[in-house]
Amino acid sequence: MQSAKQFTSIFGGVLVLFLVAPLIIRDTQFQHLMIMLLLFTTLSQAWNLIGGFAGQVSLGHAMFFGIGAYAAMAPLNQWGLTPWIGMAIGGLVAMVAAVIVGYPVFRLKGHYFVISTFAVAEVVRELFSNWDWVDGPIGLDAPLVEQGWRNFMFYHTKLPYHYTLLIFFAVVMFVAFRMERSRMGYYFRAIKQRPEAAQAMGVNITLFKQYAFIISAFFTAICGSMYGLYVLHIEPSTVLSLDISIKIVLIAVLGGIGSLWGPLLGATILISLQEYSRIWLGGTGRGIDLIVLGALIVIICVYEPNGIVGLIKRFSRKKRKA
Amino acid sequence: MDLTIFLQLIISGLLIGFVFSLIAVGLSLIWGVMDILNFAHGEFLMLAMFTSFFLFAQLGIDPLYSLPIVVIVLYFIGAGTYRFVIKPLLGYTVLIALLATFGLSILIRNLVLFFVGPNYRVINESILAGKTFSIGGLYFSVPQSVAALLCILVTYGIYLLLTKSKFGRALRATSLDKDTAMLMGINTNRIFEITFGIGAACVGVAGGLLVNFYAVFPEVGLNFTVLAFVIVALGGFGNNGGAFLAGILVGLVTTMGGFFIGPEYKYTLVFLLYLVVITIRPKGLFGW
Amino acid sequence: MPILEVKNLSMHFGELAALEDINLAVEKGEILGLIGPNGAGKTTFFNCITGFLNATRGDIFYKEQNITRFGPHRVCKLGICRTFQIVQSFNEMTALENVMMGAFCRHHLTGDAREKAEEILKFTGLQDKKNQLAGGLTLADQKRIELARTIATEPDVVLLDEVMAGLNPTETEEAIGLIQKVHEKGLTIIVVEHVMEVIMKISHRIAVFDSGELIVDGPPEEVVQDERVIKAYLGEEYHAES
Ligand SMILES: Nc1ncnc2c1ncn2[C@@H]1O[C@H](COP(=O)(O)OP(=O)(O)OP(=O)(O)O)[C@@H](O)[C@H]1O
Ligand SMILES: [Mg+2]
Numbered sequence: 051m052q053s054a055k056q057f058t059s060i061f062g063g064v065l066v067l068f069l070v071a072p073l074i075i076r077d078t079q080f081q082h083l084m085i086m087l088l089l090f091t092t093l094s095q096a097w098n099l100i101g102g103f104a105g106q107v108s109l110g111h112a113m114f115f116g117i118g119a120y121a122a123m124a125p126l127n128q129w130g131l132t133p134w135i136g137m138a139i140g141g142l143v144a145m146v147a148a149v150i151v152g153y154p155v156f157r158l159k160g161h162y163f164v165i166s167t168f169a170v171a172e173v174v175r176e177l178f179s180n181w182d183w184v185d186g187p188i189g190l191d192a193p194l195v196e197q198g199w200r201n202f203m204f205y206h207t208k209l210p211y212h213y214t215l216l217i218f219f220a221v222v223m224f225v226a227f228r229m230e231r232s233r234m235g236y237y238f239r240a241i242k243q244r245p246e247a248a249q250a251m252g253v254n255i256t257l258f259k260q261y262a263f264i265i266s267a268f269f270t271a272i273c274g275s276m277y278g279l280y281v282l283h284i285e286p287s288t289v290l291s292l293d294i295s296i297k298i299v300l301i302a303v304l305g306g307i308g309s310l311w312g313p314l315l316g317a318t319i320l321i322s323l324q325e326y327s328r329i330w331l332g333g334t335g336r337g338i339d340l341i342v343l344g345a346l347i348v349i350i351c352v353y354e355p356n357g358i359v360g361l362i363k364r365f366s367r368k369k370r371k372a
Numbered sequence: 373m374d375l376t377i378f379l380q381l382i383i384s385g386l387l388i389g390f391v392f393s394l395i396a397v398g399l400s401l402i403w404g405v406m407d408i409l410n411f412a413h414g415e416f417l418m419l420a421m422f423t424s425f426f427l428f429a430q431l432g433i434d435p436l437y438s439l440p441i442v443v444i445v446l447y448f449i450g451a452g453t454y455r456f457v458i459k460p461l462l463g464y465t466v467l468i469a470l471l472a473t474f475g476l477s478i479l480i481r482n483l484v485l486f487f488v489g490p491n492y493r494v495i496n497e498s499i500l501a502g503k504t505f506s507i508g509g510l511y512f513s514v515p516q517s518v519a520a521l522l523c524i525l526v527t528y529g530i531y532l533l534l535t536k537s538k539f540g541r542a543l544r545a546t547s548l549d550k551d552t553a554m555l556m557g558i559n560t561n562r563i564f565e566i567t568f569g570i571g572a573a574c575v576g577v578a579g580g581l582l583v584n585f586y587a588v589f590p591e592v593g594l595n596f597t598v599l600a601f602v603i604v605a606l607g608g609f610g611n612n613g614g615a616f617l618a619g620i621l622v623g624l625v626t627t628m629g630g631f632f633i634g635p636e637y638k639y640t641l642v643f644l645l646y647l648v649v650i651t652i653r654p655k656g657l658f659g660w
Numbered sequence: 661m662p663i664l665e666v667k668n669l670s671m672h673f674g675e676l677a678a679l680e681d682i683n684l685a686v687e688k689g690e691i692l693g694l695i696g697p698n699g700a701g702k703t704t705f706f707n708c709i710t711g712f713l714n715a716t717r718g719d720i721f722y723k724e725q726n727i728t729r730f731g732p733h734r735v736c737k738l739g740i741c742r743t744f745q746i747v748q749s750f751n752e753m754t755a756l757e758n759v760m761m762g763a764f765c766r767h768h769l770t771g772d773a774r775e776k777a778e779e780i781l782k783f784t785g786l787q788d789k790k791n792q793l794a795g796g797l798t799l800a801d802q803k804r805i806e807l808a809r810t811i812a813t814e815p816d817v818v819l820l821d822e823v824m825a826g827l828n829p830t831e832t833e834e835a836i837g838l839i840q841k842v843h844e845k846g847l848t849i850i851v852v853e854h855v856m857e858v859i860m861k862i863s864h865r866i867a868v869f870d871s872g873e874l875i876v877d878g879p880p881e882e883v884v885q886d887e888r889v890i891k892a893y894l895g896e897e898y899h900a901e902s
Contacts, residue, residue: 107467109411109474154651160609161409162650164470165601172598173640180636233764233773240750240761242465247748250710252736252765252813292594296478303471340482347475352460355468 052310057227064314065220072212081208085280087321088215089273094301094313095222096269101299102308103226103235104262105242106163110151110171111298114144114267116178116290118274123190123284124183126201130193133202137275144271147174148263156259159245163259175290189285192278202279211280218276222269226310238262242308270298293340300347306359315358320346379510381627387513389623390520391578394527395596396603396615398574401530404610405547405567408458408469412477413600414593416572420446420579421588422484425493428583434498435583436518443576450572454565477597485590492587500584515584526577527616530570534612543567547610598639599626602646608656617658621645661724663688663848664709664740664817669718671704671872678704680872682718686817686850691843693863693880694852697892700869702852703745706819710742711735722817736765741815743806745822745852751795755786758794758805762812777812784808784838800831807838817848824853836862860884868892 068088072081093115101107121140125131151170155162179187195201204210229235237258240248245255278284288294297320305316324339354360399413410416420442427438457476461469495501503514534540546553546563554560586592603622607614622642629641649657662685671679679701686692694702707713709720711732720728727735741762750758756777763776781787784804789797794805803823810818820839824832832855839862843849853859859866859880866883868876870892876883883889 105465105467107470154647158650158654160407161403161466161470161601162605164409165605166647169598169602169639169643169646172595173643176636176640231770233768233770236753236757236761236764236770239753243750243752244748246712246732247744247750248761249712249732250736250742250744250748251761251809252733252741253761254731254733296474299471299474307467338482338486340478341486344475344477344479344482348457348472348479351468351472351475352457355461355464 054231057310060311061223061227065216068212068216068219072209078208081212083322083325085208085212085215086325087317088212088219089277089280090297090301090321091314091317092215092219092222093270093273093298094305094317095219095226096266096273097298098302098308098313099226099229099238099269100259100262100266102302102312103229103242104238104259105308106156106259106262107299108167108263108266109164109292109295109299110167110169111266111270112290112292112294113147113167113171113174114270115274115277115294115298116174116284116286117144117147118271118276119278119284119289120178120184120190121271122202122275123192123278126195127190127193128183130195130201132200133275133279137272140271140275141268144267145264148267149260152260152263156256156263171290171292171295175286178286178290187286189283189288192282211276215273215276218269218272223310225265230310234258234261239308296340296343300343302357303347303350304357306357307355309357309359312357312359319358376509381631382624383510383512384516385624385627386620387516387520387623388627389620390523390527391582391619392599392603392623393616393619394523394578395575396600396607396619397527397530397612398571398578399600400604400607400610400612400615401567401574402571403604404612405543406458406564407466408473409466409601410453410568410571411470411473411597412453412480413571413575414595414597415477415480416446416449416593417575417579417582417596418484418588418590418593419449419480420576421583421586421592422488424580424583425495425588428495428498429493435495435580436499439577439580442580443573446576446579447569447573451565451569453572454568458568459561459564477593481590481593488590490590492589494587495583498584513585515581519578519581519584522581523578526574530574531612533570539563539566595639599642602642606646606649606657608658611656611658614656614658618656621657662686662721663723665721666705666709667719667721669705669708669720670716671701671708671713672716677872679708679715682874684867684874684877686848688816688848689843689846691839691849691851691862691864693859693866694850694869695854695856695859695866696869699871701872702869703821704872705869706742706821706850706852709735709819710740736813736815739814739816740819741810741813741817742819743803743810743821743823745825747799747802747806749794749797749802749805751793753794754791755794755797755801755805756781756790759786759809759812762809765813780808780812783841784811785834800827800835803827804835804838807835807842811842811845811847815847817850818842820849820851820853822852822854824855824858832858856884 072084097108097111118140121143122133122136125136126133151166155166178184184190192203195203197203197205237248237253240253241255241258248255274289278289301316301320302313304320305312350357395417399410402408402410423442423445424435424438427433427441428435457472458469461472500515500518504511505514534543542558543563546558546560550560599622603618604615606618625642625645626638630638633641665685666682669679669682696702708715711730715728719726722738722740727738750761759777759780760773763773767773767776781790784807786804786808789801794802807823824835827835836858839849863880866880867874868883868889875888875892876886
């Protein structure tokens with residue numbers, strides 16, 4: 051585990067970087083990249099809480115993401131409700147969904163949790179695709195409303211999105227940092243490594259898995275809300291898709307599962323790669339990027355299951371020995 | 373409601389259910405022996421269907437005749453997956469193996485998408501395709517009936533293999549306790565590889581038969597993966613007999629649900645069934 | 661009043677009766693030895709008491725409270741803690757962190773738990789290894805860590821499942837010393853062990869299981885001479901050795 055001092059200095063540096071970067075570089079393409087980077091780092095760190103720290107792999111985080119996106123967009127679209135309330139509702143609904151998905155399976159050993167997350171995500175997508183109120187498969191567009199913080203709509207600048215996401219990012223990083231060295235963090239790691247031994251130490255593993263999942267779902271939903279408001283159009287096949295779930299997981303895996311800085315490292319590489327490769331290769335509709343993603347997951351798992359963080363550790367250990 | 377329609381629905385449910393069963397038994401085998409959930413299982417099915425389809429479209433070999441080829445191809449795909457993807461990960465937590473197969477499923481799906489495109493492909497003129505026969509006013513689709521029959525036979529064959537053969541004994545010993553099995557001189561590595569091969573060969577059979585009445589496209593595996601997971605969980609961990617029965621049940625639920633409630637809610641129904649069952653009977657419908 | 665009492669306890673796995681109608685009481689401050697051939701049901705007995713298994717029939721009382729259906733974490737919180745026959749270290753945690761896992765049971769703040777864990781590490785003679793990952797330590801050390809983190813939960817009753825299996829004679833001696841030290845702190849102990857010399861030396865009383873049944877229960881001297889025990893168990897091992 052990193053020392054608190056080390057963490058604070060790196061964290062401070064990263065925050066300053068994200069604070070000034072969009073002010074200096076005004077290129078919208080770059081600003082977009084930064085926003086995606088913050089978004090996916092936050093998402094992936096949220097996933098990391100349950101998947102990395104507690105070791106309960108969820109392959110259905112798109113359901114929370116989508117719930118968040120719809121909760122902010124649909125009431126705004128239909129009633130003109132401020133998306134901040136929508137966002138809060140989305141967070142709550144996602145937490146309830148996490149209980150519904152988690153409660154029946156967290157008591158059980160084995161792969162039941164993965165199956166549930168994977169299947170429920172599909173079910174949720176199916177349900178939204180058939181739900182008339184949110185225009186089924188067509189999805190929703192952001193209404194043309196007055197700009198500003200109340201509607202969280204800005205037509206000429208990306209900065210509000212950037213800084214709001216920066217706050218989310220900071221909060222989630224801080225939560226993860228505090229959690230890692232609290233009782234809860236120890237319990238999560240114990241559950242991941244030896245669930246039985248954890249139980250013998252008095253850990254209610256069902257409950258703590260549930261905590262991890264609820265917290266994770268909440269942050270994921272909030273990110274989903276932000277995403278919808280930023281891209282202005284959502285539909286089941288984007289915000290509820292397996293692709294979203296995959297990307298969230300992959301970033302954590304690439305960076306290093308269960309490590310504090312893994313998501314940021316993973317997202318930096320993957321999101322830049324993706325945004326630029328989309329410009330070069332994109333538009334074929336034949337999923338070259340997904341081929342690369344799939345191959346990456348397999349390769350990382352086989353050669354360095356601890357991701358980039360694992361590589362760095364291995365490298366620095368060698369250097370110390372030499 | 374008309375009794376004939378009802379019976380007709382039961383028949384369709386049963387027929388597709390047997391195919392589900394075989395697919396699930398393939399998954400259950402791997403799950404039971406290695407405690408690995410193979411996410412690429414549906415993609416294996418898709419590969420089987422495409423192999424069969426292209427053998428027909430390019431070389432004119434009828435799916436019925438190419439079935440053995442498909443099965444052999446799939447066996448090697450399964451065994452290869454074990455050797456190159458799973459085996460290097462055995463020392464790590466199952467989480468890694470799970471993610472690896474997940475990555476593999478994305479890779480396979482999109483590679484196929486890249487090379488053949490997203491279109492649906494259908495075989496209309498094979499020996500079996502499109503034919504029906506009737507008994508007592510009830511219609512049976514020939515390709516579905518043949519598929520169901522063969523799936524039952526293969527499942528039974530696997531049952532015999534597991535219970536009666538020397539390999540089956542070694543496999544069961546391995547799944548109970550890997551270390552002890554190794555001490556007893558069982559080459560567990562070999563067992564795992566063969567198991568993965570057989571698991572994939574099962575979907576080889578299923579896929580080779582499905583092409584006769586089911587459209588082929590790169591994403592076809594996805595739904596089958598979800599279904600197979602749910603079926604295996606319903607049947608009870610590592611319980612191949614349970615998986616077989618649960619497959620039939622799921623076949624009935626999808627068909628009936630599709631008719632009475634609407635085809636768009638088929639999977640929702642199956643999943644609800646899963647949730648209810650694991651809440652009441654965590655060890656599956658047929659575990660003790 | 662016994663601190664722990666088991667009444668008519670049965671545990672069946674399908675057809676197999678791993679435990680059949682066990683009645684056994686443990687007094688406060690006692691060291692009870694539990695022996696029996698492989699598969700006799702000793703580990704299953706521990707699993708039932710600690711809530712890892714739900715007994716098919718019967719009741720378990722701890723300090724007069726019926727804890728039969730309690731889950732493992734509740735049993736631990738109440739003051740019964742166990743070790744595992746096959747070591748279950750948190751491999752990716754250091755020795756200190758392993759023991760902290762136990763200490764968290766009563767101390768919710770990381771600082772307090774660390775303090776408690778340091779104290780236990782000293783008590784168990786592990787302080788030199790506190791910053792090493794548990795997964796990299798020897799079997800003897802890992803077993804000791806397990807004992808240490810068990811004590812760190814501040815239990816009244818500890819159940820030790822073959823904590824000396826696989827240790828060499830010196831390590832065994834050390835482990836015996838440690839168990840006696842734990843006992844001196846006022847803890848009640850049930851030990852499962854295959855090595856007769858050890859069990860004879862530390863137990864105040866011995867219970868013998870065979871095929872899921874409690875066949876004998878008495879002072880060590882009597883138990884070694886009991887016909888049934890010799891037949892069931894000692895016949896092959898103890899006599900062969902002496
Ligand atoms: N979860 C389980 N499912 C089925 N059978 C079990 C289970 N746990 C134990 N058994 C069986 O119950 C019997 C008693 O096992 P147990 O582990 O309690 O014996 P033991 O006395 O601890 O033996 P050993 O000295 O080898 O540790 C054995 O036949 C074992 O195979
Ligand atoms: Mg035992």
